[in-house]
Amino acid sequence: MTGPVSPPAAGERVERERDFHDEWARSIRIEELLVREAFEAPTAIENRYALEQLGDLRGQKVLDLGCGAGETSVYLALRGARVTACDISGEFLKVAERLAGRFGASIETARTDSASLPFADGSFDAVFGNGILHHVELVPTAREIARVLRNGGKAVFIEPLPYNPVINVYRRMASAVRTEDEKPLGFRQLGSIRPFFSSLKHEEFWFFSLLIFLHFFFVRRWHPSKVRYWKKVIEEGEAYRGLFARLQAVDRAALKILPFLRPLCWNTVLVAVK
Numbered sequence: 001m002t003g004p005v006s007p008p009a010a011g012e013r014v015e016r017e018r019d020f021h022d023e024w025a026r027s028i029r030i031e032e033l034l035v036r037e038a039f040e041a042p043t044a045i046e047n048r049y050a051l052e053q054l055g056d057l058r059g060q061k062v063l064d065l066g067c068g069a070g071e072t073s074v075y076l077a078l079r080g081a082r083v084t085a086c087d088i089s090g091e092f093l094k095v096a097e098r099l100a101g102r103f104g105a106s107i108e109t110a111r112t113d114s115a116s117l118p119f120a121d122g123s124f125d126a127v128f129g130n131g132i133l134h135h136v137e138l139v140p141t142a143r144e145i146a147r148v149l150r151n152g153g154k155a156v157f158i159e160p161l162p163y164n165p166v167i168n169v170y171r172r173m174a175s176a177v178r179t180e181d182e183k184p185l186g187f188r189q190l191g192s193i194r195p196f197f198s199s200l201k202h203e204e205f206w207f208f209s210l211l212i213f214l215h216f217f218f219v220r221r222w223h224p225s226k227v228r229y230w231k232k233v234i235e236e237g238e239a240y241r242g243l244f245a246r247l248q249a250v251d252r253a254a255l256k257i258l259p260f261l262r263p264l265c266w267n268t269v270l271v272a273v274k
Contacts, residue, residue, distance in 0.1 A: 042237045053269070060080075065128065065145070066088075066132030069096060070085055133157055133190075157269070158268075162185065166210065170229065174224035193272065209247040209266075212243070
């Protein structure tokens with residue numbers, strides 16, 4: 001069911017984000033969306049880590065912030081969570097509802113801007129978001145996340161980092177499948193949410209593993225402006241299982257021995273506790 005609709009936030013940025021994601025949602029084929037694979041594919045390492053940080057979700061109230069097509073919302077619901085999926089895009093929420101129906105999952109949806117959530121204080125045991133913070137106004141969003149979390153609740157976010165020059169070349173090439181306002185957040189910016197939580201930690205993923213992206217470009221001939229690599233690493237996870245396992249072993253060793261490499265990783269997972 002579709003839940004409350006908050007008044008749209010002022011500003012052209014919000015309108016551009018909504019229009020971009022509405023258009024994207026209209027192009028989606030429900031049968032092509034990957035739900036279990038998004039967390040269980042060999043290449044879904046940061047998603048699995050995020051899930052581990054959330055713990056046992058059975059009976060827990062979870063807000064999926066910036067839910068997109070709803071793969072995460074549906075997966076968490078299948079694991080027993082009571083999920084509210086929210087997004088600025090009404091078209092994406094329609095997709096999420098249809099996806100939930102396809103999997104026999106129950107979710108609620110709410111169209112809202114992240115800086116003005118239409119939920120009471122302490123409404124949720126956990127908040128999850130994948131690639132959302134770098135699309136929004138960070139501090140107002142963090143304030144709202146902390147407000148709707150119960151005391152002791154967790155917020156877990158997967159976010160791209162801005163430091164790797166190879167990834168930045170990819171981002172410039174992928175401009176057609178990115179919004180003009182999204183900008184990966186550095187550690188200093190992400191640290192600005194610390195005052196809203198009692199603790200904040202982060203873990204990085206994908207350093208040498210990014211060689212798979214080079215394979216996509218030079219061998220598979222997939223241009224970043226036409227193919228979303230972050231989706232392909234999930235879709236093609238089984239095909240790359242062996243190679244990815246070896247690259248991951250190198251990543252784990254390198255990042256442990258040479259922690260200064262962590263900023264050059266593709267993604268970080270933030271875990272904040274209220």
